[in-house]
Amino acid sequence: MAPLSKAGAALAALRDELSGEVYAPGDPGYDAARAGSRPAVIARCADPADVVRAVRFARDLDLPVAVGGAVGHGGVMVDLRRMRGVSVDPEARTVRVEGGATMSGLDRACRPYALAAPGAPDPATGVAGFVLGGGTGWLDRAFGLGVDGLRGVELVTADAELIRVGPQAHPELFWALHGGGGTFGVATALTLDLHELPEFTATLLLYRPEHGPEVVRAFREAVERGPDRLSGTLLYLTGPPGSAAGELMCGALVTYAGGAEALRETAAPLRALPVAGELPYAEALGLFDAPPGRRSLSSAECLTGLPDELVDVHCSLGERMPVPSGSLHLLFPQGGAVAAGPHDYPLPFRDAPWVAHPSARWADGCDDERARAWVREVRSGVAPWSTGAVPLDLIGDEGAERLRAGLGVGNLLRLEKVKRAYDPDDVFRFHHAIRPV
Template sequence: MARLHSTSVSRSEVDRLREGFAGEVMETADPSYEESRAVFNAMVEDRPTVIAQCRTVEDVARAVGFARERGLEVSIRGGGHSVAGMALTNGGLVVDLRRMNAVRVDPDAMTADVGGGATMSHLDRATEPFGLATTGGRVSTTGVGGFVLGGGTGWLDRKFGLACDNLLGADVVTADGAQVRASAEENPELFWALHGGGGNFGVVTSLTLRLHPLPSVTAALLLWGSDAGPEVVRAYRDFMEQAPDEVGGGVLYLTGPPEDFVPEHLVGELACGVLVTYAGEEREGREAVRPMLELGHEGEMIAQMPYAELQCMLDDPPGLRNYWSAEYLGTVPDEAVDLFCAGAARMIVPSASQHVLFPQGGQVSRPDTDYPVPWRRAPWCVHPFGLWEDPADDERGRQWARDLRSDMLPWSIGAVYLNFIGNEGSERIVAGLGADNYRRLAEVKRRYDPDNIFHRNHNIKPG
């Protein structure tokens, strides 16, 4: 078994890693180290001993082997969006994939080969000229790899299924440095595990994703004062129960942004909003959203745009402190609506925080697979998404998320999308994957990573 968690490595050893390394190898004294170390959550302050910015699959294999031989803890960095900071390791080695971000689109096969370090922006901008898209996250800066491997829910999932439902194959560097292909035909058990099991089984250096025709989307953002929240949330709940698969979005409390369509009295104040996304043109989108337009909103923005533009429309500013969690609900009765709305009063306002109720259903709930994503059967997800600037607000932000989860427990199905949470304990990981699935995943882990080298994640221990 490899010697783990050493933080001591000599300069000469690092120089040997640099020899023949196509990318760049950084140490703490390097001028660009601090910039390279920064991740989305400013609360994360881990300081790796080595950051290996890989350009090739061979770089990845060398970096993993180097860390194993010297007992350095390994983390894998794609987009760096993990709220728990799992992209970093304190004193270890980061396999940084950001330079492996190429996307190659095959419009005839309607597929995309996506580098392991690509973000949603790389993917969406590459597919846009062909009028094609696949389920992405809800912002453009999310890493494609971690998103897909965790299951992947976004604006298009009701229409096109979860992101992992569109995963056709993956190239993986395993803990022993081997390069393997995972697909329905090759290493099928590993392929199954990559549909929700995250980065537990190796470094995914490339993914092949199924694409769908989508020339444009329509987005409608409607705003009300916070006092209207209970009525709006009930109306949105009833609206989504009848909505076609093309409709996605969510209802949320947020700080009113300083935009032209936002009434002056809502700017900087707690507001209730409905974002409706429609996989199609504005004329059809307006008709689909008509029941919500009839509620008498105070602010309105409706526009048809390329999907890539929708993806970056709600990008969160970098450098903020983060805490998120989630609870997946089997039903949202009026009592749950009242508790959800009351919880908004505990938000940090003004801030970039969002207090969200997402719908599922559609193709999310109609799988013809047995992938380890049991949360997909829930029709609703409550997602407290906290972002703030002042460290003095840390405990308040965490407590707000925990309290909302606690409020929703009477209607929870127990399963949870692990990409939406940080370190909430091993029981939550098992619940997020399903107990039977977890046992099967543990056997896959034992085959491909018996020493648990890849444990900076929602960890599945080897069976």
Template sequence: MTPGGMDGTALAGLREGLAGEVIVPGDPAYDEARTIFNAMIDRRPAMIVQCESQDDVSRAVAFGRDRGLRIAVRGGGHSVAGMSLCDDGLVIDLRRMRAVTVDPGARVARVGGGAVMRDLDRATEPYELATTGGRVSTTGVGGFVLGGGTGWLDRAFGLACDHLLSVDLVTAQGEALHTSEDEHPELFWALHGGGGNFGVATSFALRLHPLPVVTAMLLMWRPGAGRHVACAYRDFLESAPDEIGGGLLYLTAPPEDFVPADMVNKLACAVIVTFTGREQQARSIAAPLLHLGHDAEMITELPYADLQCMLDDPPGYRNYWSAEYLDAFPDPAVNLFCARATDMVIPSPSQHVLFPQGGAVARGPADYPVPWRRAPWIVHPFGLWEDPADDDRARRWARATREDVRPWSSGAVYLNFIGAEGEDRVIAGFGPENCQRLTEVKARYDPDNVFRLNHNIKPRPAGQKAAAGMAGR
């Protein structure tokens, strides 16, 4: 018998019909193929199917479903909980399906299901077009968009899912569907935040915006200035134009020429300002921050695709992230946030982040299952470290950060920012008012919950109320 209890004849038949490749334990490429972004995740699938076409995906889904295998779907591999891998099951690996084509006249990008942000951003760059992407270039487009999608451009343009024009999807039955506002509209609605619960997304059409250049500012202070800077940043963002994005964070100061030597590899408070326009105007708008007396600065105009690569998180680190979405960020919350920064696992790439929302995010469609879009602030402890001995400390820091600011929490959460935190958090991510509708869509397109290795929605027949316990088995 082959791994996972499959007979060799069946496996040979799958291989023969694929344009792509099947990798099993013992193959030279196996360990590389099962490596994902979070080094804490060490899972051993029975097989990894590296698909090259929608037909390959359909074959892989049918093969796994008919044999009762657990099925995981891998795009960018950035799920902090490792949802793109499984033990003893089948991984549908989309990384060979990463082509991006751009229609500059229509301002539309067609994106393969395995593309990462770098693929999308570099394809749109020659046309001076862009859409809201993740804040690092290695994030998978598929999981990002299907989860809602927040990034540097969201205050100006809205969430990534707001730009969805269509999705091509393979269902749990192996059926290929084209979804849009006119085709399978209820399923298309569910794909605006419902994640990978409804099938394998093999391609997307996304609306683009003109964006010739962005201005990026990175301002840094020694940590003693953090509270003053955080209050000033909060007050600035509350009246800033939508074209301004960015965030406030504590991080380990990098060994760059613009950083004073005595700050390198030590905790620093930083402000990132992004602006969808020229540097001169950005400086004028951001004057309240530029006058705070920062200790280091980097200010430049650059293409958006280059901005996306500037803060890429290095692979190979252990990861634990979480988030709390806030209705307000008053002085007591500022104090707690700044005090908690000293608990970070440093020196490391860990970041203690405050992101703003508002603008086009808050004005976006209220109907989509992304209830967190109305919160003006996000606290996002983002832990990366190397030593397994720091695992418990990093988790405690992230959970304590959330607990600190919980009195101001909206209750909702962006599920792409968290790992496996229980059923209540899954319901908070979709919104209790959306859960009934989502479970009915799930029941129609995946009644057996084949796609359950995610922030899961259990299928539920129409008319039966969704309740706690919605999240999957």
């Protein structure tokens, strides 16, 4: 870090200039704002001008920058939680979303107009990070990935310059933002396409684990024969409230971009099986939230298909999941608008019809090896059916090889050239960061 006198003067100036708040170690509020990391400075920005000031401060002191908790020790965390505005244009069917907005805010703003954008299952997920990482959720088969509807980005670059990026303005950077994530700058706002969605219906059907293979095959058949508006996920989980303590359950979360009657019709084969319980969608969503303070490790493998042999492997891996815990053993379909979407973007997982997504969550450090070993076991177990691709927004830092798998070798080289043009000093270098070639 720069000499203390220079750093102290720069920090004092930042405190004076920022419309939002500035936190450094030892300040009241620092521990509550640091999101599990130990940044040198947290800049809670109130507007794009604050983001420009924060990046300029970091550049002056040769410090790396990241948005939110992705920042490493000693970097500058740009906190956008004050920038949560969402503005819908119902006639154009577009929405402008500020960099700190969450999925719940986007949904609330769009719902009065019967419009929606593909979003993440967790309402607390940040829209910008979700979209720029590709974006997978329950509406993908109907409308495409989250990033497929990206119209434009307002971005603060490593040079502390606010630019507008779109198909005609900075087109190569616009391409890179379709899956390249937050490694090219700080997105202060996104403009997204919206889709008509008067109704959305979902339910979670629960079964005893011994019925797992039947459930998976019934869900597979419903997806393969049903419309693209049908989606959801298969999962193994620790039973919800009301079940026996620590009980392993198998579930089918069935979602439909439409009304309840259509959902009942498409889910009929699943209801014909011995259902042990059912949760409405609003209650089921809580199962996908990682409780604060929990340890976690997630990974993913894209699959070439879902043959019966893989069904049996998936279910046996689910029965070995650590329980009781908040862990989830997920298997969800793609296809539909995902496969039909634009193939020029750096998203090589688009053609995979199914994705396996083990997500271990546990409280006690004594369970570290058991939980992590299970995630590795799932990846190894489904490897014979893996396409080799991976949605990067579903995994942590798994090294350079997985980054290449998530972006594609040719795409990665092109992304590295974009990185060299816009961030040659590698200011934004956290969480699946692209290095300048």
